[in-house]
Amino acid sequence: MIFQFFHAGLLLDISGFTSPTGPDHSTQIMQIKLDQLSTSATYFTLTQTVLPRPVAWILSENQESNFNLAPFSYFNAVCSDPPLLMVSIGKQTDGREKDTIRNIKARSKFVVHIASCDQLNELNQSAETLPPGVSELDEIGLKTTLIDGFPVPRITECKVAFFCDRYDIQTIGNNGDSLLFAKVNEIYVNDGCVEINNNGRVVIDANIVQPLARLGAGEYANFGKIMTAKRPS
Numbered sequence: 001m002i003f004q005f006f007h008a009g010l011l012l013d014i015s016g017f018t019s020p021t022g023p024d025h026s027t028q029i030m031q032i033k034l035d036q037l038s039t040s041a042t043y044f045t046l047t048q049t050v051l052p053r054p055v056a057w058i059l060s061e062n063q064e065s066n067f068n069l070a071p072f073s074y075f076n077a078v079c080s081d082p083p084l085l086m087v088s089i090g091k092q093t094d095g096r097e098k099d100t101i102r103n104i105k106a107r108s109k110f111v112v113h114i115a116s117c118d119q120l121n122e123l124n125q126s127a128e129t130l131p132p133g134v135s136e137l138d139e140i141g142l143k144t145t146l147i148d149g150f151p152v153p154r155i156t157e158c159k160v161a162f163f164c165d166r167y168d169i170q171t172i173g174n175n176g177d178s179l180l181f182a183k184v185n186e187i188y189v190n191d192g193c194v195e196i197n198n199n200g201r202v203v204i205d206a207n208i209v210q211p212l213a214r215l216g217a218g219e220y221a222n223f224g225k226i227m228t229a230k231r232p233s
């Protein structure tokens with residue numbers, strides 16, 4: 001049984017099971033057909049179902065050597081050899097490229113940070129569209145720290161930062177989104193979050209990093225309880 005109706009701008013299908021005693025509404029399944037949704041409704045639906053997402057807080061540099069900071073949650077680690085992160089960067093509402101991808105095309109080195117929960121306000125503020133050349137760092141008042149041999153600094157307060165080189169940029173989708181692959185050269189981890197275990201492995205304490213997670217729309221999640229499970233052999 002399939003019902004179709006409009007709800008909050010979304011065209012939805014609700015399929016239900018039919019039991020021997022008739023339709024069982026307690027086991028209805030909602031099936032959302034994405035090919036019938038607008039791009040913005042699809043975005044809204046995807047970002048409320050792929051949960052939670054890490055956020056790449058990217059500091060890049062433009063050709064005039066001004067720094068630009070912006071958050072991106074179509075983001076993850078996707079390869080270990082070479083070590084690659086992936087970020088999907090859409091267009092501005094007027095169809096122009098976002099400053100981050102324009103900067104990374106012009107200057108290949110940039111820094112991806114993992115923000116902690118207590119940085120939500122600063123991270124959210126950094127998503128504001130500012131005129132090119134106006135730095136979110138100055139607007140928000142974030143401090144930065146340089147490392148030797150890398151032109152872009154890291155945000156001092158972030159507990160994890162990836163010093164990256166542009167590896168590849170592919171154009172995807174009907175709106176010309178940019179799929180950025182970032183090769184990680186070096187990772188900064190705050191001393192207080194890291195220890196070397198008995199096997200000589202670097203262990204990062206996620207309870208201290210407290211990574212901020214993105215949900216749908218304007219919703220975020222803080223770090224929950226750690227669970228462990230032994231991998232089957």
Ligand SMILES: Cc1cc2nc3c(=O)[nH]c(=O)nc-3n(C[C@H](O)[C@H](O)[C@H](O)COP(=O)(O)O)c2cc1C
Pocket residue numbers: 055068069070071072073074075088089090091097098099100101123124126127128129130214
């Ligand atoms: C938490 C969060 C996650 C975001 N994720 C993305 C994303 O994955 N891709 C994207 O294109 N824009 C994303 N945005 C919007 C950009 O941050 C926003 O367009 C920003 O102004 C781009 O800045 P820029 O022009 O300086 O690059 C996100 C915004 C927020 C607040």
